Amino acid sequence: MLPILSVSEFIEQINGIIAGEFVVEGEVSQYKISQGKWIFFDLKDDKSVVNCFATVFNLSQPLEDGMKIRVLGYPKIHDKSGRFSMTVQKIELVGEGSLKKAYLLLKNKLETEGLFSKDRKRALPYLPKRIGVIASKESAAFGDFVKILNNRWKGVEICIYSVAVQGEQAISDISEAFNFFNISETGCEVLVLIRGGGSLEDLAAFNSEILARAVYGSKIPVICGVGHEKDESLCDFVADMRASTPSNAAEIVVPDRKDFISELDFSIEHIYDSMLNRIHRHRHLVEQIFYTIVSSVEAPLQKCILLLENFSRMPMVLKNNLLTYQAFVLSAERLFKSVDPKRVLKRGFSIVRNLQGLIVRDSKQLDVGNEFMVEFEKGNIQAEVKPLNHSNKNKQTKLF
Amino acid sequence: MAVDKKFNFSKSYQDLQKIVQWFETEEVDLEEGIAKFEEGAKIVKELKNYLEKMENKIKELKK
Numbered sequence: 001m002l003p004i005l006s007v008s009e010f011i012e013q014i015n016g017i018i019a020g021e022f023v024v025e026g027e028v029s030q031y032k033i034s035q036g037k038w039i040f041f042d043l044k045d046d047k048s049v050v051n052c053f054a055t056v057f058n059l060s061q062p063l064e065d066g067m068k069i070r071v072l073g074y075p076k077i078h079d080k081s082g083r084f085s086m087t088v089q090k091i092e093l094v095g096e097g098s099l100k101k102a103y104l105l106l107k108n109k110l111e112t113e114g115l116f117s118k119d120r121k122r123a124l125p126y127l128p129k130r131i132g133v134i135a136s137k138e139s140a141a142f143g144d145f146v147k148i149l150n151n152r153w154k155g156v157e158i159c160i161y162s163v164a165v166q167g168e169q170a171i172s173d174i175s176e177a178f179n180f181f182n183i184s185e186t187g188c189e190v191l192v193l194i195r196g197g198g199s200l201e202d203l204a205a206f207n208s209e210i211l212a213r214a215v216y217g218s219k220i221p222v223i224c225g226v227g228h229e230k231d232e233s234l235c236d237f238v239a240d241m242r243a244s245t246p247s248n249a250a251e252i253v254v255p256d257r258k259d260f261i262s263e264l265d266f267s268i269e270h271i272y273d274s275m276l277n278r279i280h281r282h283r284h285l286v287e288q289i290f291y292t293i294v295s296s297v298e299a300p301l302q303k304c305i306l307l308l309e310n311f312s313r314m315p316m317v318l319k320n321n322l323l324t325y326q327a328f329v330l331s332a333e334r335l336f337k338s339v340d341p342k343r344v345l346k347r348g349f350s351i352v353r354n355l356q357g358l359i360v361r362d363s364k365q366l367d368v369g370n371e372f373m374v375e376f377e378k379g380n381i382q383a384e385v386k387p388l389n390h391s392n393k394n395k396q397t398k399l400f
Numbered sequence: 401m402a403v404d405k406k407f408n409f410s411k412s413y414q415d416l417q418k419i420v421q422w423f424e425t426e427e428v429d430l431e432e433g434i435a436k437f438e439e440g441a442k443i444v445k446e447l448k449n450y451l452e453k454m455e456n457k458i459k460e461l462k463k
Contacts, residue, residue, distance in 0.1 A: 127410045137460065146458065155409060155454030161461045186461065257451050264444045267420050271440050274423040275433050282430060 011077050018075045024050065024086065025070045025094060028063050039063075043071060043086065054088035061209065062105040063091070067098040099200045103207050107234055110209070115216050116237040122221045124241055124253070125189040130157045131253055132188030132220065134177040137162035141196040141225075141246035148250035153257055159188055165195040170205035178214040190253060191220050193235060194246040197228040206233035215239050225249035345377040403453045407446060416443045 005013065026043035033039050039054040041063065052071060063069065073088040093099050110116065131149075135142040137160055146158065161180060163173035174193070181191055193215065195206065205211060206226045212234040215222050224235045225243030236242040243249035337343065341351065352360040353373045366372055370385045419440040423433070 127413060129410070132461075146456075150456050154451050154456060157457045157459060159459050159461050180461070261448060261451065264416070264447055267416060268441055268444045271420060271423050271437050275437050278430065278433060 007082075008079065011079055011082070014077055018077075021072060021074055021089075022086070023070055023072050025068070026050070028067045028069055029065050031063050031065050039088075041065075043069070051083060051085035052088050053085045054091070058089055059091055061091075061093070061102045062109060064101050064105055067101050068094040069098060070094050096200055099204065099207075103200070103234070106207065106209055106212075107237070110212055110234060110238070115212060121240045124221050124223065127255070128156065128189040128253065130159060130186070130188045132181045132186060132191040133158055133160045133194065134163055134174055134181075134191060135160065135194045135246070136165045139165065139194075139196055141165075141194045145192065145194055145225075145246045145250045148247045149254060152250065153254035156254060159186055166198070166202055166205065168205075171208050171210050174205065174211055175214045178218050182217075182219050188220060191218060191222045192225065192243075192249050192253060193222060193239070194225045194243075194249055195227065196246065197231060203227055203231065203233055206235045208234075211235055212238045223249050223252055342377070345375065348377075351375040401449050403450050404446075407450060409447065409450055412443050412447055416440055416447070419443070 024043060026045050029042045029044055029049075031039070031041040033056065037056055039056060039059060041052050041054075042049050043052050044050070052073070054073075070092040071086060071088050072090040072092075073086040075084065076087050077084050093102050114120070133142065133145065135145070142160065149156065149158065161177040163177050164170045165174075178191070180186075181188055193206075195203070200207075203226060206224075215224065215235050215238040221240040222238075223241045223243055224233070224239035225246045225248055226233045226236060227245075229244045232242075241252055243252050345351070351374070353375070354360055354365065355371055355373070357373075360366060360372060366385045368385050368387050371382060372385065374381050374383060419436050422436060
């Protein structure tokens with residue numbers, strides 16, 4: 001005969017019978033959060049449905065109706081409501097679709113919270129001497145990073161903190177690494193979180209809220225280079241700088257030596273040109289000043305020179321004038337000489353004057369018996385007019 | 401030329417940037433300019449030497 005149980009006893013016994021952990025896979029529906037702490041949803045398949053209960057603390061990512069999940073939990077009939085439900089301890093997403101949805105949900109949540117805000121992105125140090133790397137030491141990602149870094153730059157110390165980059169371990173390892181770099185005095189000026197490519201499931205750790213917050217909370221600026229070019233992770237969005245690949249992270253963290261050296265050359269050339277330019281300008285200035293001085297002095301100087309030249313020409317002018325005067329005097333003398341009546345006397349002419357000394361130009365001025373004077377080239381005589389006989393008169397006429 | 405252990409790459413580079421900037425902004429005094437130019441040339445030489453001589457080091461941090 002069956003024992004008679006109280007309701008409480010019955011529920012207690014049943015709970016005892018069904019006690020144990022189960023993993024159940026199904027689709028989420030009727031998902032809701034109560035008071036920000038309690039989560040209720042149904043897990044269903046084509047034929048059946050089971051209620052599930054969880055707290056926000058053991059749910060690593062937000063859920064949404066229609067997501068396919070795997071639930072680890074234990075079944076329980078609740079005393080007060082008599083409802084049967086699974087108390088969920090852990091949830092795992094199943095399939096790309098669910099992962100994608102969960103990813104988008106978390107992304108949206110973190111974005112709303114401001115974790116991706118551009119305003120909080122810090123500038124990366126230029127030419128860091130020490131770089132902290134969070135990666136798997138053995139991974140191709142780390143190998144690529146080091147290779148590219150070596151090709152590009154010299155004199156850097158790489159501090160590698162090796163971590164698992166996949167699965168649950170990855171989340172705790174990487175969180176610890178961030179913690180380590182932030183509390184230890186490693187002197188690393190920048191942190192680089194890198195991992196090679198993989199499926200969304202492989203990269204799940206980098207899409208976890210815990211790591212997104214670890215990156216967000218780092219005091220040291222973070223470069224995140226996870227997966228291939230096309231991959232994006234939540235850590236990428238939170239990081240101060242997103243690198244498309246681990247190699248790209250190396251390209252971001254240090255400049256290329258060749259570029260740097262040409263930049264150096266350019267700098268020195270620039271300084272040189274600038275210097276030269278200034279020298280030219282100064283020279284031009286000096287020339288200008290010189291020109292100004294010269295031109296202000298030149299005009300009076302020219303005047304002075306002209307004056308001096310004129311002055312030096314003075315004796316010549318005087319001499320010329322003197323010669324002109326001499327010539328004039330000589331020709332005047334010649335002229336005077338040619339008109340000198342004495343020269344006529346030399347040629348045999350004589351001058352006849354009356355006693356008053358006036359020259360007699362006409363024989364009618366003198367009468368017979370008048371005395372007169374005759375001047376010869378040499379000497380004078382006084383004579384008397386005699387009557388003229390005809391024979392002499394004719395001779396005279398013939399003469400002129 | 402060996403790399404001086406005390407040589408601080410970033411600081412030297414910053415000094416060089418300052419010199420370049422000085423040339424861009426100041427109305428240069430020629431004598432001072434020549435001194436700065438010589439200093440710049442020296443820094444460039446040191447930076448190049450550093451990049452030629454130094455190697456990258458990898459240090460594994462213990463957990």
